[in-house]
Amino acid sequence: MAKKFLSGDEAFAEGIRLVRPEVISAYPITPQTIVVERLSEMVEDKSLDSEFIHVESEHSALSCAMGASAAGVRAFTATSSQGLLYMAECLYYASGGRFPIVMMNANRSTALPWNIYGDQRDSLSQLDSGWIQAYAENAQESLDLALMSYYIAEKREVSTPFMVNLDGFILTHTYEEVDIPTQDQADIFLPKYETDNKLDLDNPKNMAFSAGPEHNYIFKYKEHIGMKNAVSVIGEAEKKFSEIFGRKYSGLIDTYKTEDADYIIITLGSIAGLCRETADKLRKNGNRAGVLRIRYMRPFPAKEITEIVKNAKSVAVLEKDISFGNEGTVFTNVNSALHTEKINVPSYNFIGGLGGRNISASDIEHIYSAMEKGTEKVNFIGIEVEE
Amino acid sequence: MAVTAKNLCKDEFFYGHKACAGCGGSLAVRNALKVLGKNAVAVLPAGCMSAVGFNFPQLCFANNAIISTFAGTSSMLTGIEAGFRRRGITDFTAVGFAGDGGTADIGIQALSGAIDRNDNIIYICYDNEAYMNTGIQKSGLTPFGAKTTTTPAGENIRGNIRPKKNMFEIVAAHDISYAATATVGYMTDFLNKIEMLHIPEKIFMRLHLLLLFLMMVLLMRTLSLKMRKTASKR
C-alpha cells in the first residue's frame, strides 16, 4: 500500500486504475475533467491497459459503455451535471439492459443559471433511473467506492449500474492523503468480470429488445429486485473489503453519536464532516446532537434510517437539492420511510448549498437550534423568507 | 468471387419479423446479413427494423443483434467493437443498420464521432426517406416536395420545401475510407458492395486502411408505397 496526496477526482481515477476496466468512454466536463485526464495519462504510460474511447458527447459515452458491456467487458464512464442530464436516456437504457457499468458523477448544479459548483440536483433528479447511487464523503471513500462499486454492480443477482457521486469541487478538487491499495490486493478483491448477459458468437443473442405490456412489467419488477439485492451485496462487499484492505464501511448509512441523540441531522456527501464537528461542539454544551450520513440513496435505506432516528426528538434533512414546487427530494424519501415504518418523529427540511453556496458551521448550529425550537417544514438556509 | 443470387448464402439471419410485405429495408438487412455471415453483430436503433424484429419473445435475428438508442447506433457499435476486441475475438463484424432519421438527423453526431475515431465498423443507412416507424414524418432525407404527416401539402404548407441533405458528401467530407450508395433495386450491386465492406483487403490492400463504412441510400420509395401504419410505434 502506498500513500499519496490526491484530490477526490484523482483518487477515483486511481481506483479505476486498480479496477482495470476494458473500455473507458467519457467526455470532459468540470468538475469531472481531471478524472478523464488522469485516466488518459494512465493509458498513455501503460499503467492502465484500457481502451480509452474519445466519444463526442455524454450520450455516446454511455451508449458506447453499454456496447462494451453488451460485448461482455467491464466499462467505465464519468460525467457531471449537464452531461448527466444529456445522457439521461442512456441511464434508463443501461439499467433496463442490466449492464453493470460504473459511472463517477461529480455533483454539480444544473443550468440555468449556468454554474459549475457543487449541488446534488443533477444526480438526485435521476433517482428513478434504476442506478445504484452512492455518495462519497472524502477522497479515500471515493477510491474505495471505485473498487466496491464494480463488485456490487457485477454481482449476478444485482446486475445493476452504479453511480458514485462526489461533491463538485469540495470533494473532486480537495486534496487529502489517500491510501492506495496494491494491484494484487485489488485483484483479490475484484475478480475478472464474467457474465452471460452478453453477445456471444457461439450462442447468438438478441439484446435490448422491446417487450409489450405483458412482459415489460415483469422485466421492471426484476430490475427492482436486482436493486433490492444490492443491499446484502453491499454488506458482503464491505466485509470482504475490510478483510483485504483493513478499512471498514458501514453499509447504506453512516452514523455519528446517534445512539443517545435527541437531534439528528440527516445529510449526504462531504457536508457530513462539518455536521459532525458542529455536533461535537454542541455536545460540549450538553446538547445531544447526532449525524446520520446517507451513503446510498438507491437502494434507499428506509429501515436503517428509521431504526436510528426512532428515539430522537426531531430530525432535520440537510440537502443540496430541491424539487421545485415541493421540497428537497431526500426529505421526501426520508419522510416516506418515517411514515412507512410508523415512526412519529418530527422532521424538517433544510435546503442549502445550491449552486455551490457555502454552508457554514453556524448554519449547521442554527439547524440544530431550529430543530429544538421547531420551525417551518421546509427551510432555506441563508434566505430570509417574508411572511 | 462476386456474390450473385446463385451463390448467396442460403442461411437466413433475419426472418419471422413483422415488416410490411415488400419492405425494402428488411430486404436490405436480410441480404446484407447473408453476405456478412453469422458472426455479424448487428446494432439497430429505434426505427422500423428494430420495431419489427425485436418483440420479445419473438426475436428475429439468428445472429447477435441489439437495439441501440435512436441516436446511439454508432457509439454502441464502437463499444461493441472495442469490447469484442478486448475479449480477443477477431472474426466478427460490427454492423449498424439505421434509418434515414437515425442517420441524417438524431444519429449524425454519433456517426460523425465514429468516423472521426476511424473505428472498425460498418454502418448501413436504409433510407426510406422519412420517419416511418412513427408514421411518415419528415426527416433530413425526405425529398423536396414530399408530403408527409408533418409537411402536409396544402394552401399554406406545400409539403417538404427543403432538398435531401447530401448525406453521402457529408460522410465523404470526413475523409472516410469507404462510402458508397446502393439500392435493393440493383441487388447484385448492393450485395457486392457489402462484400467489399466485409473483406476489407479487397479494397484496402494497398492503402492499409481498415475502416469500413457504407452509406447506402436505398431508393426505396417505389418499394415501400404501402407504408406500414399499424406496426408498433415507439
Ligand SMILES: Cc1ncc(C[n+]2csc(CCOP(=O)(O)OP(=O)(O)O)c2C)c(N)n1
Ligand atoms: C430519442 C428518441 N426520439 C424519438 C423516438 C421516436 N422514434 C422512434 S423510431 C422514429 C423514426 C425512425 O425513423 P428512421 O430513422 O428514418 O427509421 P424508419 O422508422 O423510417 O425505419 C422515431 C421518431 C425515439 N425512439 N427516441
Ligand code: SF4
Ligand atoms: S414502413 Fe417501410 S420501412 Fe417500415 S416496415 Fe413498412 S415498408 Fe418497411
Ligand SMILES: [Mg+2]
Ligand atoms: Mg426512415
